[in-house]
Amino acid sequence: MARIVSVQATDVRFPTSLTQDGSDAMNKDGDYSAAYVVIRTDDPALSGYGFTFTIGRGNDVCVLAAEQRGLPLVGMSVEEVVADLGGVYRHLKSDSQLRWLGPEKGVEHLAMAAVMNAVWDLAARVAGKPLWRLLVDMTPEELVDVADLSYLSDVLTRDEAVALLAELAPTREARVAELAETGYPCYTTSAGWLGYSDDKLRRLCQEAVDAGYRHVKLKVGANLDDDIRRLRIAREVIGDDAQLMIDANQVWDVPQAIEWVGALAEFRPLWIEEPTSPDDVLGHAAVRRAVAPIGVATGEHGMNRVLFKQMFQAGAIDYCQLDAARLASVNEILAVYLMARKFGVPVCPHAGGVGLCELVQHLSIFDYVAVSGTLEDRVTEYVDHLHEHFVDPCVVENGAYTLPSRPGYSAEMRADSVAAHTYPTGAYWAGAAGSSGA
Amino acid sequence: MARIVSVQATDVRFPTSLTQDGSDAMNKDGDYSAAYVVIRTDDPALSGYGFTFTIGRGNDVCVLAAEQRGLPLVGMSVEEVVADLGGVYRHLKSDSQLRWLGPEKGVEHLAMAAVMNAVWDLAARVAGKPLWRLLVDMTPEELVDVADLSYLSDVLTRDEAVALLAELAPTREARVAELAETGYPCYTTSAGWLGYSDDKLRRLCQEAVDAGYRHVKLKVGANLDDDIRRLRIAREVIGDDAQLMIDANQVWDVPQAIEWVGALAEFRPLWIEEPTSPDDVLGHAAVRRAVAPIGVATGEHGMNRVLFKQMFQAGAIDYCQLDAARLASVNEILAVYLMARKFGVPVCPHAGGVGLCELVQHLSIFDYVAVSGTLEDRVTEYVDHLHEHFVDPCVVENGAYTLPSRPGYSAEMRADSVAAHTYPTGAYWAGAAGSSGA
Numbered sequence: 001m002a003r004i005v006s007v008q009a010t011d012v013r014f015p016t017s018l019t020q021d022g023s024d025a026m027n028k029d030g031d032y033s034a035a036y037v038v039i040r041t042d043d044p045a046l047s048g049y050g051f052t053f054t055i056g057r058g059n060d061v062c063v064l065a066a067e068q069r070g071l072p073l074v075g076m077s078v079e080e081v082v083a084d085l086g087g088v089y090r091h092l093k094s095d096s097q098l099r100w101l102g103p104e105k106g107v108e109h110l111a112m113a114a115v116m117n118a119v120w121d122l123a124a125r126v127a128g129k130p131l132w133r134l135l136v137d138m139t140p141e142e143l144v145d146v147a148d149l150s151y152l153s154d155v156l157t158r159d160e161a162v163a164l165l166a167e168l169a170p171t172r173e174a175r176v177a178e179l180a181e182t183g184y185p186c187y188t189t190s191a192g193w194l195g196y197s198d199d200k201l202r203r204l205c206q207e208a209v210d211a212g213y214r215h216v217k218l219k220v221g222a223n224l225d226d227d228i229r230r231l232r233i234a235r236e237v238i239g240d241d242a243q244l245m246i247d248a249n250q251v252w253d254v255p256q257a258i259e260w261v262g263a264l265a266e267f268r269p270l271w272i273e274e275p276t277s278p279d280d281v282l283g284h285a286a287v288r289r290a291v292a293p294i295g296v297a298t299g300e301h302g303m304n305r306v307l308f309k310q311m312f313q314a315g316a317i318d319y320c321q322l323d324a325a326r327l328a329s330v331n332e333i334l335a336v337y338l339m340a341r342k343f344g345v346p347v348c349p350h351a352g353g354v355g356l357c358e359l360v361q362h363l364s365i366f367d368y369v370a371v372s373g374t375l376e377d378r379v380t381e382y383v384d385h386l387h388e389h390f391v392d393p394c395v396v397e398n399g400a401y402t403l404p405s406r407p408g409y410s411a412e413m414r415a416d417s418v419a420a421h422t423y424p425t426g427a428y429w430a431g432a433a434g435s436s437g438a
Numbered sequence: 439m440a441r442i443v444s445v446q447a448t449d450v451r452f453p454t455s456l457t458q459d460g461s462d463a464m465n466k467d468g469d470y471s472a473a474y475v476v477i478r479t480d481d482p483a484l485s486g487y488g489f490t491f492t493i494g495r496g497n498d499v500c501v502l503a504a505e506q507r508g509l510p511l512v513g514m515s516v517e518e519v520v521a522d523l524g525g526v527y528r529h530l531k532s533d534s535q536l537r538w539l540g541p542e543k544g545v546e547h548l549a550m551a552a553v554m555n556a557v558w559d560l561a562a563r564v565a566g567k568p569l570w571r572l573l574v575d576m577t578p579e580e581l582v583d584v585a586d587l588s589y590l591s592d593v594l595t596r597d598e599a600v601a602l603l604a605e606l607a608p609t610r611e612a613r614v615a616e617l618a619e620t621g622y623p624c625y626t627t628s629a630g631w632l633g634y635s636d637d638k639l640r641r642l643c644q645e646a647v648d649a650g651y652r653h654v655k656l657k658v659g660a661n662l663d664d665d666i667r668r669l670r671i672a673r674e675v676i677g678d679d680a681q682l683m684i685d686a687n688q689v690w691d692v693p694q695a696i697e698w699v700g701a702l703a704e705f706r707p708l709w710i711e712e713p714t715s716p717d718d719v720l721g722h723a724a725v726r727r728a729v730a731p732i733g734v735a736t737g738e739h740g741m742n743r744v745l746f747k748q749m750f751q752a753g754a755i756d757y758c759q760l761d762a763a764r765l766a767s768v769n770e771i772l773a774v775y776l777m778a779r780k781f782g783v784p785v786c787p788h789a790g791g792v793g794l795c796e797l798v799q800h801l802s803i804f805d806y807v808a809v810s811g812t813l814e815d816r817v818t819e820y821v822d823h824l825h826e827h828f829v830d831p832c833v834v835e836n837g838a839y840t841l842p843s844r845p846g847y848s849a850e851m852r853a854d855s856v857a858a859h860t861y862p863t864g865a866y867w868a869g870a871a872g873s874s875g876a
Binding site: 031056061065104107108254283303306 | 533
């Protein structure tokens, strides 16, 4: 069996700030980037690919952290790794010196996500299955064994977790067959970036409706008059029956969030996303009580499972938007899905950025098939950017992610894309006057 | 006036893992380290010094992050910086690309602390005052202007903060005079590291009593029988009237914390420190309800002011142990002190590590003089390690920190210490078989 010979991380950046793709009230000039990890084995045909997502400066800090975090993998046999994906996770996580720098948050946690995403990609490739199928083929006990339930036993025990999964295990294949027909429903954020003109907003909303989307999301929070004007345009174009979501990207204090969202209530948003600090569990709970029936959504900056545990305990959110490259891979994400199921909160993963859509499609499919068993109130983010850089890009048809079929986690980037966009030495950055220079 | 010409960070590590100094149930082999920042100006006699504290591997990641974070300072005039310490803080914090990597937590926040600690050291040197005196000489309005109150307005408005400080302003100098006589009370953790033998524990407890300490802290959480034996020894030596504190360093889930602390109740600990994940506000609140009258203390891993806000709102802690190198310097620490005052929670800062004692003495003195006005239930940590590496080391006499008198934040390390312990090229690491290699 093959052995792991290296874990290498690369600083890949795309110059998205030039077009204001991705602009919002907090993040005005992001250069969408990936700390891109490749686990190489002594079998040239077998590697694992993963990444975490950043928006530019500091991507090099994540690269350094990811290479350090991945070092213990070097020399391990692939067989050993894929046979104990819970043990490998715990081993990488157990470095007490690195733990001090979080614990389990910030750069070190992003780096852990990048490395473990690559481990899961490797495991799916060894199994010859797309990641969602690898997970769907695991028993409830096997899934719970890889889930990180530490610090969670006050709300979810191992036995409860197994029981939740066992309930739906007999009917998994029926839901796989259903999704093979319909795909997993998604919504688009591509229309609503703050830096776009009214005309572009109107055109993109119309294109979203024409493409079959039933949900459209707009960025808000920089200027109330602008928000009212933009929401009016969007509501006109998408009609009364489609759903409109709004996203403030953490710009408000709690009282301000309540006031501002109140001023936008006439446009009947389904949810307000990131109304305040992502760390503020009690703040989200207060906003939720005040703005109902408008829902509260957050999670793309939800740092770890302990944060989500409290969001559920406090009744702070209506929608859980976990992030596949911020939580420490499937091991931690499984724990959040299990808690969400117990508390009855729908998970609508964050996506966009670089490659997040490629990852979350696997998670959402697995969720429906094995954890939640329902599509009610579920819709996964989709942003039509940067997919051309991936070897196995996600495919969205009629407002739904189609089922990935190639082995792996769809995380591998095209070699030519990586080479051109490696920062600062790749052809793009060496040639262009890039805006991302630190 | 001078101009800032460089912000340089150095990876300084001390081989503390060799002697098990600092060993606890979570952190078994730390090499106490500092990502050490020097802000140089074009005046060779004027520099600012600061750091964040880590326990070894990953210190280089903090160094890289600190150099990036400090770049906007280069070229600024020192006059401009010291005249607007709130503005400088907000300017460094406003980098939206770096914000994505937290926000305000983990490596990026540690780096922000290191840089801004050096800015505050520089400001105190320019004023020719020790940091505590620089703060004591600021008006309530000036203090609130530099405090980071963002995301806090649901519990503390600017006007409330000014009013809290104004109440004690007229009597500040009386308390300065009092502390000049008595010093600020501290307790020692030097006795209780987990890796020490029973004989060494007994001897160190006796030495603590002999040195005038009224509080002794022991590490717990690895083995219950060991904990019972060690607490019995400590209680025998220090007697019934002195205070015994215990510290689990986050090793327990919530139900386990409640059970374990219950089994140690006969030794009447004043507080249980870090019973579970430092992120778990609701978990700490549950532990606190269950183990009363034993108090709950946490904060050395308290990531930012939003976490502390919730700890106060939820009634989760009896003692707030903020960390001077994890929170983003005086700007953020001031906000936590103000909230603690409003909620009536005593602040007993975390110290030890490398240089934390040097920093927190300034904060505790300022707290008594200008914010809390009381010493009741207050005691600041002191660990007698590594002070020899500092130019202006703290001085503890009869269980109390004496008032620092030299200009600055006492953060400057000796040049020979930095040179010898720079990792991995300094004389110590190049010559020794260091244990900290990543």
